Amino acid sequence: MNGAQPTIVVDSVSRWFAGVVAVSGVSLEIEPGVTALLGPNGAGKTTLLRAIAGLIGTSQGKVSIFGEPVRGNPSLYRRIGYMTEHESVYDFLTGRQFVDLNARLQGVEDLENAVARAIETVDLVGAQHRRLHEYSRGMRQRMRLAATLVHDPPLLLLDEPLSGTDPVQRLHLQDVIRDLGAQGRTIVVSSHILEEIDQLADRIHLMVSGKLAASGDYRAIRQQLNDRPFLVRIDSSKARELAAGLLAMEVLESVEIDREGHLRVRSRDVAALQRALPSVAARLDIRLFRVEPLDDSLESVFEYLATGSAT
Amino acid sequence: MTTRPAEIFDLGYRGWEGQRTSRWRRRHAIWRDGVRISLGLGRGVGAKFASWVLIGLALVPMVVLVVISAFLSPAQEAADEFELPSYADYYDWALVPLSLFAAVVAPLLLCPDRRDGVLALYAARPITSTDYVGSLWTAFLTVCGAAAWLPVLVLFTWNALDASSPDSWLRDNWDIAPRSMGAAAAVAVPLTTLSLLAASFTKRRAYAAVATLAVLLVGSAVGGIAEDSFKGAVADVLSLASLSEVATDTVRWLFADEPQTPPRPGWATALWLAGVTLFMAVWLLQRTRQLVRE
Numbered sequence: 001m002n003g004a005q006p007t008i009v010v011d012s013v014s015r016w017f018a019g020v021v022a023v024s025g026v027s028l029e030i031e032p033g034v035t036a037l038l039g040p041n042g043a044g045k046t047t048l049l050r051a052i053a054g055l056i057g058t059s060q061g062k063v064s065i066f067g068e069p070v071r072g073n074p075s076l077y078r079r080i081g082y083m084t085e086h087e088s089v090y091d092f093l094t095g096r097q098f099v100d101l102n103a104r105l106q107g108v109e110d111l112e113n114a115v116a117r118a119i120e121t122v123d124l125v126g127a128q129h130r131r132l133h134e135y136s137r138g139m140r141q142r143m144r145l146a147a148t149l150v151h152d153p154p155l156l157l158l159d160e161p162l163s164g165t166d167p168v169q170r171l172h173l174q175d176v177i178r179d180l181g182a183q184g185r186t187i188v189v190s191s192h193i194l195e196e197i198d199q200l201a202d203r204i205h206l207m208v209s210g211k212l213a214a215s216g217d218y219r220a221i222r223q224q225l226n227d228r229p230f231l232v233r234i235d236s237s238k239a240r241e242l243a244a245g246l247l248a249m250e251v252l253e254s255v256e257i258d259r260e261g262h263l264r265v266r267s268r269d270v271a272a273l274q275r276a277l278p279s280v281a282a283r284l285d286i287r288l289f290r291v292e293p294l295d296d297s298l299e300s301v302f303e304y305l306a307t308g309s310a311t
Numbered sequence: 312m313t314t315r316p317a318e319i320f321d322l323g324y325r326g327w328e329g330q331r332t333s334r335w336r337r338r339h340a341i342w343r344d345g346v347r348i349s350l351g352l353g354r355g356v357g358a359k360f361a362s363w364v365l366i367g368l369a370l371v372p373m374v375v376l377v378v379i380s381a382f383l384s385p386a387q388e389a390a391d392e393f394e395l396p397s398y399a400d401y402y403d404w405a406l407v408p409l410s411l412f413a414a415v416v417a418p419l420l421l422c423p424d425r426r427d428g429v430l431a432l433y434a435a436r437p438i439t440s441t442d443y444v445g446s447l448w449t450a451f452l453t454v455c456g457a458a459a460w461l462p463v464l465v466l467f468t469w470n471a472l473d474a475s476s477p478d479s480w481l482r483d484n485w486d487i488a489p490r491s492m493g494a495a496a497a498v499a500v501p502l503t504t505l506s507l508l509a510a511s512f513t514k515r516r517a518y519a520a521v522a523t524l525a526v527l528l529v530g531s532a533v534g535g536i537a538e539d540s541f542k543g544a545v546a547d548v549l550s551l552a553s554l555s556e557v558a559t560d561t562v563r564w565l566f567a568d569e570p571q572t573p574p575r576p577g578w579a580t581a582l583w584l585a586g587v588t589l590f591m592a593v594w595l596l597q598r599t600r601q602l603v604r605e
Binding site: 032053054055074075076077078080082084086089090092093097101102104105106107108109154183184185186 | 432
C-alpha cells in the first residue's frame with residue numbers, strides 16, 4: 001500500500017504569548033482519517049489548532065497543509081473547514097442562512113444543493129429555518145459543523161466539536177465525524193474529554209503543558225510506557241496458587257488478591273506475562289477464566305502522561 | 312499458476328477542486344450581511360430602532376419642508392415668506408443624526424464579531440482581512456451614504472417638479488446630481504471610516520460610539536475655540552480639527568456656497584478631509600489585519 005501522505009506537517013512549532021509558552025517545540029504529521037488532539041485544559045490544543053489553521057503565527061517553527069504554508073494563504077481555506085471552540089455565529093440568522101453565508105464566503109457555486117447537503121449531514125433539516133439563538137448548544141454545534149463542511153473540504157479542523165452536546169447529540173456527531181473520516185478526509189478533533197475521543201479517533205496526539213507528550217494509537221502509546229507497570233486482572237480457579245507460581249517470574253512487579261479473590265498482577269512486560277501465564281496455569285492445574293489489562297485505557301494513558309509530565 | 316504482486320492504493324479524499332465563485336461574490340456576501348446588520352433587517356424591532364430613527368431624523372425634516380412648500384405654493388404670498396434650505400444648508404442639520412447613526416450603528420458591524428469570536432469565521436475562509444473590512448466598510452457606507460443623499464435627492468426632485476419648466480430646469484441644474492453625490496460622500500465616507508476605526512479598538516459598542524462622538528465633539532470644540540480666540544493662519548489650521556466643520560465646508564465648496572469657517576480654498580478643505588479619511592482608512596486596515604490574523 002502506498003502510505004497516505006501527511007495532510008498536515010507541524011515542524012518544531014512553538015508559540016508564546018507575552019512570556020507564556022503555550023506551545024513548545026511540537027512536531028507532528030497528520031494523515032487522512034480522524035486524529036485527536038487530546039490534553040487537559042490549558043495544554044495548548046487550541047493554540048496549536050489555531051496555528052495549524054493559520055489564524056495565529058508561530059513564534060518558531062513551520063506549519064504546512066497540503067504541502068503549502070497556511071499562514072497568509074487564504075486561498076488554502078477552500079480546502080479547509082475550521083470550526084472554532086467558541087460559538088462564532090450570528091445569532092439573528094437562521095441555521096440555513098448561517099450555512100448559506102459560509103457557503104458564499106467559500107465561493108460555493110451550487111449554493112442550494114451544498115447548503116441542503118450539509119444540513120442533511122448533521123440531521124437538522126427540520127430546524128434549519130429557526131434562528132440560531134433558538135437552538136440548544138448541541139444543535140448550534142451541529143449547525144456550525146454543517147457550515148464548516150458546506151464547501152466539501154478534504155481537511156476539517158474541529159476544536160472541541162462535541163462540547164455542550166447531550167449524549168444523544170454526541171453520539172450523532174461522533175457518527176458524522178467518523179463517516180467523514182471514513183470518506184478519506186483528514187479530520188483533526190481537539191478535546192479534553194477522554195470518552196469523546198476513545199471511540200472516535202484512529203490516532204491521538206496527546207498534549208500536556210504545551211508539549212507533545214505522546215503520539216499514535218493510544219494502546220501503542222501505552223505499550224511504550226515501559227517505565228510504568230501494567231496492571232492485569234486474572235480470574236482463575238485457584239488465585240493463591242497461581243500467585244505463588246507467578247511470583248517466580250522476573251517480569252512481575254507485584255501480585256495481590258482483592259476482596260473478591262481476583263488476582264491483580266503488576267508487570268513491566270505484559271507480552272512475557274501473557275506467554276508465561278498459560279504454562280504456569282497448566283503446570284499447577286489451574287483454570288484461567290479471564291485475563292484483563294486494567295489500565296489499558298486511554299484514560300489511564302492520559303492520566304499517567306499528564307501527571308507524570310507535571311511532576 | 313503464478314500470482315502477480317498486488318498493490319492496494321490509498322484512495323484518499325477528493326472534494327471539488329474546480330472553479331469557485333469569484334472573490335467579488337465572497338465580498339458581496341459580507342457586504343450583504345453588513346447592510347442587513349446596519350439596517351437591522353431580519354432582526355427584532357429593537358435592532359431596527361436606532362438605525363431607522365436616526366435615518367428618519369436625517370430624512371424626515373426635508374420631506375416635511377418639501378410638503379409644507381408644496382402646500383404653500385398656490386398661496387404665492389406665504390410661499391415667498393417660506394424658503395426651502397439650500398442643498399448645502401441642509402447638511403448643517405443632517406450631519407447631527409448622521410453622526411449619531413454612524414457612532415451608534417457602525418460598531419455593530421465590528422464589535423460583536425470581535426466579542427463573539429466571529430472574526431475566526433472570516434479568518435478561516437478564503438478571504439483576506441482587507442476583503443472583510445473593505446466589505447463591511449462598503450456596506451455601512453452604502454447605508455450611510457444613502458441616508459445622506461436621500462434628503463438632497465428629495466429636495467432636488469421637488470425643485471425640478473416645482474419649476475415652471477422642469478425640462479429646462481433639469482438642463483440648467485443637472486450638475487446638482489453629481490455635486491449632491493459628492494456631498495453625501497464627503498459626509499458619509501469620513502463618518503463611516505471614523506466610526507469603524509473606533510469600533511476596531513473595542514469589543515463594546517457603547518465605547519466605540521462614545522469614542523466616535525468624542526472625536527467629533529472635541530474636534531468641533533477646538534475648531535470653535537480657534538475661531539473665537541485666534542485669527543489668521545493659527546485659527547485656520549486649528550479649525551481643521553473639527554471634522555464635522557471640515558465636512559460641511561467641503562459640502563459648501565461642492566455646491567459652490569460660501570464656507571462658514573475662516574476663508575480657505577475649498578479644494579484645500581476637501582483635500583484635508585480626503586487626507587484625514589485616508590489616514591483613518593489605512594489605520595483601520597492595519598488594525599483589522601491585526602485582529603483577523605493575530
